[in-house]
Amino acid sequence: MLSSQAVRVAGLGRRRKHHDPRHGAGGERRPEGPEAAGRGRGARVRALGLGPGAAVAGDSRGRPLPAPVARALQKIMHDAVGFRSTLTGKNFTMEWYELFQLGNCTFPHLRPEMNAPFWCNQGAACFFEGIDDIHWKENGTLVLVATISGSTFNEMAKWVKQDNETGIYYETWTVQASPERGAETWFESYDCSKFVLRTYKKLAELGAEFKKVETNYTRIFLYSGEPTYLGNETSVFGPTGNKTLALAIKKFYYPFKPHSSTKEFLLSILQIFDAVIVHREFYLFYNFEYWLLPMKFPFIKITYEEIPLPKRNKTHSGL
Numbered sequence: 319m320l321s322s323q324a325v326r327v328a329g330l331g332r333r334r335k336h337h338d339p340r341h342g343a344g345g346e347r348r349p350e351g352p353e354a355a356g357r358g359r360g361a362r363v364r365a366l367g368l369g370p371g372a373a374v375a376g377d378s379r380g381r382p383l384p385a386p387v388a389r390a391l392q393k394i395m396h397d398a399v400g401f402r403s404t405l406t407g408k409n410f411t412m413e414w415y416e417l418f419q420l421g422n423c424t425f426p427h428l429r430p431e432m433n434a435p436f437w438c439n440q441g442a443a444c445f446f447e448g449i450d451d452i453h454w455k456e457n458g459t460l461v462l463v464a465t466i467s468g469s470t471f472n473e474m475a476k477w478v479k480q481d482n483e484t485g486i487y488y489e490t491w492t493v494q495a496s497p498e499r500g501a502e503t504w505f506e507s508y509d510c511s512k513f514v515l516r517t518y519k520k521l522a523e524l525g526a527e528f529k530k531v532e533t534n535y536t537r538i539f540l541y542s543g544e545p546t547y548l549g550n551e552t553s554v555f556g557p558t559g560n561k562t563l564a565l566a567i568k569k570f571y572y573p574f575k576p577h578s579s580t581k582e583f584l585l586s587i588l589q590i591f592d593a594v595i596v597h598r599e600f601y602l603f604y605n606f607e608y609w610l611l612p613m614k615f616p617f618i619k620i621t622y623e624e625i626p627l628p629k630r631n632k633t634h635s636g637l
Contacts, residue, residue, distance in 0.1 A: 395536040395622075397514045400449045400460070401471070409449040412478070414513030416441050416488040423488040425574040426603070433564065434555035435571055437603060441488035443478055443513065463627060464528045466521060477520050481513075487605055493540045497619060504545050504611075505604050511535040515625065522628035532624055539619045540600060542611035550607050567608060570601045594618075 398413035416423040418438035426435030454460040466474075489508035495501045506512070515535075522528065548554060548563060555564045570593055573586035593599055598613040 395458070397511045397535060399514055399517055402449075408447065410445065410447055411449050412443065412445045412517070414441060414443045414510045416509075420490065424490040426571055428568055428572060428575060434551045435568060435603075439488050439603070440486055441508070442486070443482045445478075461531050462529060463518075463531060463533070464521065464526045466524075466526045470521070470524045470526060473524050474517070474520055478517070481516060489604060490538060491540050491602065492537050493542055493545070493602065493611060495543065496541055496614065497539070497616065504542065505602065505609075507537065511537070519628050523631050525631055527630040528627035531627070533627060534622055534624050537621050537623065539621065540602075540611060541614045541617060541619070542600065543614060545602070545609040545611050548601075548608040548610055554608055567601050570599070 396413070398411055401410045401412065402408070417440045422438040423441070424439075426437045426439075429436050449460070451460060485508060487508060489505070491505065492503065492507040493505040494503050518528070548567075549560070552559070554560055554567065573589040573593075575586075594613055594617060600611040600613050602609045602611055
C-alpha cells in the first residue's frame with residue numbers, strides 16, 4: 319500500500335506493436351493486484367497515460383486469422399496506465415488485457431466434440447512493476463496526466479479489484495446504428511481503452527485533477543439495425559435448443575477459424591463477404607448471449623478519436 323504522499327499517474331500512449339504484459343494469464347504468474355505497489359513507505363504517485371498499441375490477431379497457437387479480419391484487428395491500439403512513486407522512484411504499469419489473445423476473444427473455436435462454440439473471451443486487469451519506457455516512447459506516447467496521493471491510489475486499488483471481479487468478459491466490437499454523431503449505440507465494447515477510461519473516471523471521483531493533455535483511443539465499430547436477441551448457450555445449443563439457429567451460428571463463425579491452406583483462406587474470405595456484406599448478417603456473442611445484427615453500410619469501421627480527461631470531483635477530499 320502507499321502512504322498519503324503523492325503518486326504520479328501517466329498515460330501510456332499509442333503503440334503500434336503488441337507488447338504482452340509481463341504478468342498475465344494463461345499459465346503465467348498473475349500479479350497480486352494494485353495493492354502490491356509500493357509496500358512500505360509510500361510517496362506521491364504520478365499517473366502516466368500509456369496510450370494505444372496494436373494487438374495480435376490469431377489463435378492460441380499463433381496461426382493467423384483471415385487477412386481482412388486480421389488487418390482490422392491489428393489496427394486496434396492498446397492503452398494502459400502507469401504509476402511512479404515520487405518517494406521510492408519505482409514505476410508500475412496497470413493494463414486490462416484479453417487473456418487468450420485478441421483473435422480468441424473476438425471469435426470462438428468450433429470443436430467437433432462440442433455442440434456449442436467454445437469461447438475464450440475473458441479479460442482481466444494486470445498490475446506489475448516497471449514501465450517499458452523505450453517501447454512506449456518509440457511506438458506510442460507516455461505522458462503525465464495527473465498527480466495523486468498515496469491514499470487516493472489505495473482507494474483506486476480497491477476499486478480495481480472490484481471492477482476486475484465484476485466485468486470478466488472481453489468485447490472487441492462497438493455496435494452502432496450508423497457512423498453519424500449521436501447514433502444509437504446497441505453494444506459498447508469492453509476492452510483495454512474502456513478500462514483506462516473507467517480508471518480515469520474513478521480517479522476524478524476520488525479528487526484527482528487531470529492535466530490538459532490530449533488522449534486518443536481507437537475503437538472498432540460494427541453498424542447494424544436494431545439487434546435481435548437469440549438466447550444464451552443453453553437456450554440455443556442445449557438439448558431443447560433451436561437446432562436450425564445453432565447450425566446457422568456455427569456456419570457463420572466457421573470462416574473465421576485459423577487456416578492452413580491457401581484454398582481454405584480464399585474460400586473463407588468469400589464466405590465472410592457473403593454473410594456480412596451480401597446477406598448483411600452478423601452473429602454477435604455479447605456478455606454470454608447471442609444476438610443477430612442486421613448489418614448496414616459501411617458495415618465496419620476503425621476510428622481514432624480524442625476522449626477528454628474527466629473533470630475533478632471538487633467535493634471529494636481524497637487528495
